[in-house]
Amino acid sequence: MYGPNVIPLLIECGFRASLPVGIAWATTRLASRSSAATRDFIWACAITIALLLPLSMIVTPRWSVVTPTPLARLASAARVEAVPSTVRSVATTERIGLDAAGTPKNRRPGGLTPWIIATWIWMTGAAAVFGYVLLGHFAAWRLYRTTRKIRDPWIQDAELLTREAGFSGPLSVVESTAISAPVVLHLWRPIVVMPEAAGRWSRARIRAVLLHEFAHIKRNDSRIQSLAQLACAVYWFNPLIWFAAHQLRLERERACDDFVLVSGTSRADYATDLLEIACGSSVRTVTHFAIGLAEHRSQLEQRIVAIVNPRTPRHTMTLLGRFMVALPTLLVALAAGAVQIKARAIQAPIGGIKIPVPAIQIRSGWSELSISGTETKMRSVATESNAERNSKPDGFHWAARMNEHQTVEVHLGRGSIQVLPSTDGMVRVEARTDNSNRSKIKAVSTSSGVKFCNIIATTRESRNYCEPGPQTSRIEEDQPVTEFVIYVPDSLHFSGSTILGDITAERPSADSDLATINGSITVKLAPEEGANFNGNLIDGEIDSDFPLSDNTPTLPTGERTAMSAPRIVQAIVGSGGPRISAMVVNGNIRLLRRSAE
Numbered sequence: 190m191y192g193p194n195v196i197p198l199l200i201e202c203g204f205r206a207s208l209p210v211g212i213a214w215a216t217t218r219l220a221s222r223s224s225a226a227t228r229d230f231i232w233a234c235a236i237t238i239a240l241l242l243p244l245s246m247i248v249t250p251r252w253s254v255v256t257p258t259p260l261a262r263l264a265s266a267a268r269v270e271a272v273p274s275t276v277r278s279v280a281t282t283e284r285i286g287l288d289a290a291g292t293p294k295n296r297r298p299g300g301l302t303p304w305i306i307a308t309w310i311w312m313t314g315a316a317a318v319f320g321y322v323l324l325g326h327f328a329a330w331r332l333y334r335t336t337r338k339i340r341d342p343w344i345q346d347a348e349l350l351t352r353e354a355g356f357s358g359p360l361s362v363v364e365s366t367a368i369s370a371p372v373v374l375h376l377w378r379p380i381v382v383m384p385e386a387a388g389r390w391s392r393a394r395i396r397a398v399l400l401h402e403f404a405h406i407k408r409n410d411s412r413i414q415s416l417a418q419l420a421c422a423v424y425w426f427n428p429l430i431w432f433a434a435h436q437l438r439l440e441r442e443r444a445c446d447d448f449v450l451v452s453g454t455s456r457a458d459y460a461t462d463l464l465e466i467a468c469g470s471s472v473r474t475v476t477h478f479a480i481g482l483a484e485h486r487s488q489l490e491q492r493i494v495a496i497v498n499p500r501t502p503r504h505t506m507t508l509l510g511r512f513m514v515a516l517p518t519l520l521v522a523l524a525a526g527a528v529q530i531k532a533r534a535i536q537a538p539i540g541g542i543k544i545p546v547p548a549i550q551i552r553s554g555w556s557e558l559s560i561s562g563t564e565t566k567m568r569s570v571a572t573e574s575n576a577e578r579n580s581k582p583d584g585f586h587w588a589a590r591m592n593e594h595q596t597v598e599v600h601l602g603r604g605s606i607q608v609l610p611s612t613d614g615m616v617r618v619e620a621r622t623d624n625s626n627r628s629k630i631k632a633v634s635t636s637s638g639v640k641f642c643n644i645i646a647t648t649r650e651s652r653n654y655c656e657p658g659p660q661t662s663r664i665e666e667d668q669p670v671t672e673f674v675i676y677v678p679d680s681l682h683f684s685g686s687t688i689l690g691d692i693t694a695e696r697p698s699a700d701s702d703l704a705t706i707n708g709s710i711t712v713k714l715a716p717e718e719g720a721n722f723n724g725n726l727i728d729g730e731i732d733s734d735f736p737l738s739d740n741t742p743t744l745p746t747g748e749r750t751a752m753s754a755p756r757i758v759q760a761i762v763g764s765g766g767p768r769i770s771a772m773v774v775n776g777n778i779r780l781l782r783r784s785a786e
Contacts, residue, residue, distance in 0.1 A: 196308045198243055203424035205246075206239035210429040217436070218650075221658045224502040225443035225495070226408075229513055230632075232261050232437040233413050238421050239430060318422040329374050332382065336363040341388045343395050353452075354403040370466050373402050375411035389536075394462045395669065397454045404448035410441050418512070439488050439659075443495055447503035450496065457770070460496045461725065463489070464755040465742045490706065490774060497704060497772060498657050499684070500598075500640075585630040587618040591638060593680040598640035600654045601687040603664050604671030605708075606700065607696040608683060611676040619674045627732070628669035638681070643671055654688070664689045664707075677701075681769070691776075696783065700768045709777040712769055719763030722780055725772045726756040733780040735760050 213235035217228045298730065339362060347362045358557040362381045371387070374380045381402045385397060405411070417434040424430045449459055467489055495501050591597070597616060599606055604622075611617065620639065629644045633655070642655035645668060652660050670690075679684045679698035686704040694701055696715040703710050709729075714720055724731060731737070740757040771778050 196311055197304055198246065199423055200307060200311055201424075201428045202239070202242040202246065202319050203430075205242055206420075206424055206427060207429050209235045209238040209475075210433045212680035213433065218660075221656055221660075222502065224504050225440045225447055226505045227510070227514075229437065229444050230439035230511060231368050232433055232440060233416075234515060235433055236417050236430075236437065237415075239420050239424060239433075240416060251555045264267060278448055279597075286374075294666075303483075309569075314425045315422050316636060318425045320416075322422065332365060332367055332372075333374055334381065335360040335367045336365045336380075339364045339383065343392060346392065346396065347399055350399050350403060354400065354407060356403070356407070360403065360406065371398050371402055373411065375406045376735060379406040379411065381406075393454075393458065397449050397459050397462055398466070400449045400452050400454070404445040405441075406443065408441075410445075410757055413437070413441075413575060439491070440486065442492060444505075446492060446496055447501075448505075451503050456497055456499070457723075457725075460493050460772075461722075461755070461757060463493065463496070464727065466727075468742075468755060491659070494662060494704075494706070495657050498686075500655070501657055532586075583671045584622075585618065585620040587632055587641075588615055590615050590640070591678075591681060594682065595638035596635075596682045596684060597638055597675070597677060598635075598655070599673060599683075600640065600687040601671050601673060602645055602652065602654045603668045603689040604643065604687055605690045606685045606687055606692045607672075607674045607676065608685065608692070608697060608703075609676050610696050610698045611678040614678050614680075614682070615676070616678065617676040620671060622669050622671045624669035626673055630671070630673075641673070645669065662688070694769065697767055702770045704772040705776060706772070706774045707776060709779065710771040710773050711779040711781065712771065713781050714762060714781040717763065719761075721765050721768045722760040723768075723770045724756070724760075724778045724780070725770075726758075726778050727773070728775045729773055729777045731756060731758060731778045731780075732758065733758075733778075734782040735762050735780055737780075 213231050216231050220231070221228060344362065347360075351360050359517050360379060360381060362383065364383045364385055364387065366385045368382060369384050369386065371384065372382050374382060381399070383398075387398070390398075414437075420430050421434055446459070446463075450456060548566050616639075618630075618632075620630045620641075622630075624673055627646050629646070631642045631653075633640050633642060642653050644654070645652045647665075650660065675683075676684075677699045681784055682700045682702075683697075684702045685692055687708060688705075689707045690705060691708045691711070692703045693711045693713070694703065695713045696718065697712065697720065703712075712720070712722065722735075724737075737758040737760050740759060741755065742757075758778075762780075
């Protein structure tokens with residue numbers, strides 16, 4: 190490989206890298222029910238393949254795919270008849286095509302060719318991205334210069350956690366006044382940098398934070414991040430590479446969150462800790478060579494939704510699973526580097542040839558082509574349940590008697606949920622939608638009870654809001670609205686969530702976990718009725734007829750936050766009662782006393 194051909198090779202590989210990234214995107218879509226660690230490994234394999242493409246193109250034999258000759262296609266579609274001509278002409282020919290030899294005919298004035306111009310553009314973009322990454326490395330080094338040894342007693346717990354996390358030796362844990370959120374530096378060895386405020390944290394929070402940072406080290410996330418930065422610098426012109434790096438960051442943080450939760454940390458406590466640390470971080474302290482707990486606040490909402498969802502898979506990948514993913518990706522890399530599309534050289538005359546009008550007669554043999562459009566078919570998802578339900582065409586109706594202590598889940602995309610107490614011990618559901626062709630309700634039996642899933646059909650995909658993922662964390666403007674009413678006995682546990690809509694619980698008698706984004710939660714208690722209420726609110730207001738215990742964290746004086754601080758409230762109404770948990774992002778919480786009838 191000669192020097193002048195290296196950059197054209199990298200540019201070509203940049204476009205070829207779209208193939209493994211596209212396959213990774215399709216694979217993660219099919220594996221949406223898998224754990225974040227699995228999806229993270231798939232994206233890491235895609236980025237590794239993209240970086241190995243230049244080597245694959247050099248060492249693997251070429252598989253040439255020759256395009257058909259245009260003249261051959263023309264001859265098959267038309268019949269040409271030559272008529273004798275009195276014009277004498279002599280023409281010379283040369284081979285033209287992608288494999289033609291000789292001096293290119295598209296050279297610009299001054300000796301510039303399109304490849305030379307593309308090379309300079311590529312070098313400018315690559316230098317800019319490399320410089321941006323180097324600035325991050327320099328900032329990481331400056332951050333390390335501000336660290337100091339931790340003298341707080343909790344540092345002894347860190348040494349115990351290293352063995353619990355599976356490390357053979359101790360890890361370096363230091364503190365710095367220059368940051369307000371924990372980060373991991375990987376200069377010559379991994380270093381965990383804690384903020385000075387960690388000395389005022391609870392032991393449970395310190396344990397969760399350290400487990401998250403230790404997970405990054407155990408998974409070698411810093412090295413994988415360096416590979417992603419290298420791919421973005423080399424293939425900066427391909428937006429799919431930047432998309433793959435973005436997905437890798439998102440799944441990486443989710444995988445580390447799962448590591449913390451699998452280790453025994455409470456989901457509610459960990460979500461609260463994550464919110465408080467993110468809100469307390471007023472300055473972006475995470476550099477391009479560091480990985481932070483509260484990195485990328487734009488992804489914080491999706492992470493919290495995955496954390497509080499009890500159905501999210503949290504297992505790690507086994508060695509066999511990694512092999513089953515890595516082997517096909519390696520074959521894809523070899524195929525992407527071996528395929529070479531070539532245009533067949535054709536014989537064409539140089540210079541103008543004068544042909545009389547009647548010299549050649551072309552009798553058209555074309556036939557009009559009609560392309561029939563493909564009709565998009567909406568597949569109606571049937572309800573999976575052994576419960577009794579009627580066949581009324583105006584909505585979804587479901588009823589069943591369930592065992593004690595079972596769980597009923599409801600997950601909607603856009604719509605409202607109304608929870609009412611059941612007087613006959615039956616679970617009853619009534620649901621309506623403004624577009625029955627696109628919006629369905631599917632009842633699925635689970636090991637702990639039953640869940641009702643809102644399924645939205647589009648022209649390209651089908652979204653199941655019981656399955657957490659990037660597709661089910663957004664709402665389209667024309668998405669159908671669902672009104673869901675459910676009657677729950679007091680012997681069961683209820684869990685309901687909606688991405689865009691309100692949730693109302695009237696006279697709740699069962700333990701309930703309620704969550705909504707861009708909506709409000711209203712809890713109406715009957716006279717003389719008690720409850721144990723916990724509320725967590727981001728960007729909104731709380732209206733309560735009862736005294737609340739406000740546990741909202743206080744920020745240092747003069748500290749400015751990049752997002753609203755979470756309000757954390759608790760209330761024991763009367764002598765207590767069912768446990769009610771409400772989590773709202775961008776909405777309101779109302780805890781009201783229902784007037785006597």
